[in-house]
Amino acid sequence: MTKSPAHSPANTLVVLDFETSGLSPSQGARAIEIGAVLIEQGQITARFSELMNPGFRISSFIEDYTGISNQMLAHASPCAEVMARFAEFIGKHHLVAHNAAFDQRFLEAEFSHIGHRYPGQFGCSLLLSRRLYPEAINHQLATLVRQKQLPTNGTFHRALADAEMTGHLWLRMLADLKQGYAIAEPPFSLMQKIMTKTKADVPKFLRQYARG
Numbered sequence: 718m719t720k721s722p723a724h725s726p727a728n729t730l731v732v733l734d735f736e737t738s739g740l741s742p743s744q745g746a747r748a749i750e751i752g753a754v755l756i757e758q759g760q761i762t763a764r765f766s767e768l769m770n771p772g773f774r775i776s777s778f779i780e781d782y783t784g785i786s787n788q789m790l791a792h793a794s795p796c797a798e799v800m801a802r803f804a805e806f807i808g809k810h811h812l813v814a815h816n817a818a819f820d821q822r823f824l825e826a827e828f829s830h831i832g833h834r835y836p837g838q839f840g841c842s843l844l845l846s847r848r849l850y851p852e853a854i855n856h857q858l859a860t861l862v863r864q865k866q867l868p869t870n871g872t873f874h875r876a877l878a879d880a881e882m883t884g885h886l887w888l889r890m891l892a893d894l895k896q897g898y899a900i901a902e903p904p905f906s907l908m909q910k911i912m913t914k915t916k917a918d919v920p921k922f923l924r925q926y927a928r929g
Contacts, residue, residue: 725905728759728891730840731810734879735823736783738775742826747771747796749785751803752876754884755810759891761884765806766877768793784875800827809836811905815858815883817841840905842883842890844912848919849890858882865889898923 733753739746749771755763768785770793780786793799814820817839828835846856854860858879862869867885870878894900900907900923907926914922 725811726758727840727903727905727908728888729757729810730813730905731755731807732813732842732880732884732887733807733820733824734814734876734883735820736785736876737823738771738773738779742823746823747773748800748823748827749775749779749790750783750876751799752878752880753803753806754877754880755806756884756888759888761881763806764877764881765803767799767802769796769799770794771796796827797831800831800833804828804831804833804835807835807837811837811840813840813842813883813887815842815879815886817843838905838909840887840908841912842887845890845908846886848911848914848916849893851916858886861886894923898927900927 731753733751735748736750737746737748748769750768751765753765754761755765768789770790772795774787775785775790812821812824812835818841821839824835843856843858846853846861850856850861850864853864861867862882862885865886867882867889869882869885891903894903911919911922
């Protein structure tokens, strides 16, 4: 049985990232790579990374943007096979992504092709960072990685690298909640609530939450 967000800790979940052939599955775009990290009790304990063959050639723009070539995809497993393995990897963990609406659309679309329904919920590190770091120049992943001096190998727009950086960003935000508001073990539900608040309301909301 899936834990509800109210009882699920925010430091145990899966962080994922898709690279895709286009912007929207409703326009025929498919996933071409998925990367994810499993975080358990604040530590990255497992990784998932696979290219996936969408069954058609991707554009030269996507090749240049991601570094993923049609030749690489020709040797990759079909999307259906990769997504079946990914479903096993995530189990019933809640998910996090940077700009989660994008990744959620592709996750649901790819799962629909194999008749699978994801039972958990999504958190968005982009929305959360806007509330917790309003002073940032912008809230792109690369900007936040530099600003917070997070671990990175310098690779962007590849799924596993982006998922790992997003994972480190998520853990940094949990650490900052502990340092700034003495909220040591926030539930996933608290992170979801923060995302819905205005930037101006967040400090007061967190102080009230910390007081119980």
